[in-house]
Amino acid sequence: MIHDLKVFFTLIAFNIKVTLAYRASLVISLILNILWVVSFIIFIEVIFQNVVTLGGVSKGETLLIMAFYYLFTNISDIFYRDSFEQFGEKMRTGYIDMWLTKPASSRMLMFMSNMRFDYITAIAVTVALFAYAFRTLNSTPDIHLLLFGIGISLIAHVIFFSVLSMLATLNFWLEKTDTLNMVAWQLTQVGRYPRAIYTSWARIVFTYVLPLAILANLPAEVALKIATTESIIVFFAITITLYIVSFLFWKKGLTRYSSAG
């Protein structure tokens, strides 16, 4: 575990060096992120010009959920999105062979070797969104609750990583699951909006079966001190279960790996 952590931090340093080798993409990434976030803020502003609440959730609360959502996607974009998107191709062409011989967590090497620190500028934009959300809420954030919410958001990555890992593992049977990956990323959009807007069955599915609605909602609820103890316990239970299941599934998948010529 400690060794894998050391390797993880080395991979971070390594990928930062790769990013700094191509400086122009940092600037382009910053501009695109600003445009992306601003467009969604405008979208929310337009909605709340016509309604007072969205499923009982106020504009400030909706903006806070959005901020947590962007924080979530920023981190997934930086640390593992590219690796998951490239995994299918690398598996089919045998380019994962060398990683399988290394004495470190094979999942970490497969899915976290290609980090994108050119997206780091997006975090600055997300911080601005947090500030705007709290300004709209007309309240000063409780720093402890905010940090707890951010902590929950980071742990939520274990859920999403586990879901993506299971989809990636299907490549060992199906050989090509690029569409499934795309669907998974699109489904994270579910977490962008308050859970309350979904019908009961959808809320159950996206909370307990494919827990994508809680990726941003629960951290926001924690920061706003409206999360229930039950929801936090369920969250940790889902996290641990999904991690174990995805790990065992990955091990099984590796026995089917056939490399390439």
Added chain:
Amino acid sequence: MTPIIEVKHLVKKYSFYKKEPGLMGSIKGLFRREKLYVEAVKGINFSIKPGEFIGFVGPNGAGKTTTLKMLSGILYPTSGEIQVLGYKPFERKPEFQKQFSLVMGQKNQLWWDLPAMESFLLNKAIYEIPDELFKKNLDELSELLDIKDFLDVQVRKLSLGQRMKCELIAALLHSPKVLFLDEPTIGLDVVSQNAIREFLKKYNKEKGATIILTSHYMQDIRRLCDRVVIIDHGALLYDGTYDALHTQYSDSKTLEFTLAEKIDSKEIERFGKLISQKENTYTIDVPREKTAEVTGKILETFNVDDIIIHERDIEEIIGEIFTTKHVSNHQ
């Protein structure tokens, strides 16, 4: 001496779907397709002692790389037993992985966008190489391979030969006891090939590392390997020394001689089978055990300007082994 690698009845089967050509074939494949099986490795057995340098030879698709991938834990065997350094490779235990290395001529582990040195530092963290050992090995290996000046150049800007040298350094920084090399000299120019060969020979002798090398270049096998293992269609056809290949499987030698004057070829055919004639130079095939006797008779009978005795081309012998499927063990 206890073998460092032991393989018993090793089998690897792949399944794949047959795809008919053309658009209609692809559409048909959506509804019905034929599943086929291929046995890439068919129950091979061999063992390797510590410090040996073994060459795996075989045509494309013979099963050499598949065998290497099972030995390094990349592939899960269908059946059979493998032990490398006392471990089962497919269990991928970190204690095992820290003791071996794999270099593939057609795949690299270095990162394209950064200098090779950065990949070395990443390997240092992954293999938990102590600082002192890392520096010592890096200095020694970069000196031996004469690549010191290129360690800080982006890998994508290095030549193929330079990249392969850096790949070898990356593979050897953690001082592995076992080294698997899959066609390490493929695509390299003659100078680079010679440099890599000399380096591997020296490394094997000085460090006592056990090396398995697959290659299509017989020069690699001839100059480096103590033992040759010939594989074809997944089956082990020969396992023995390089010299024994000649004595056991080549029952003739070739005599090439130049006479002072041209003579009737029928005169030459009294001594052996005439293979070629160019002006006054004749090449004949004679039985191995009669080589000395025939050479003496030719020297007595004719006015000879020059005479050379050749062993049969090793590629030819191996090609014959593939066709006649000898199974032999000469250790």
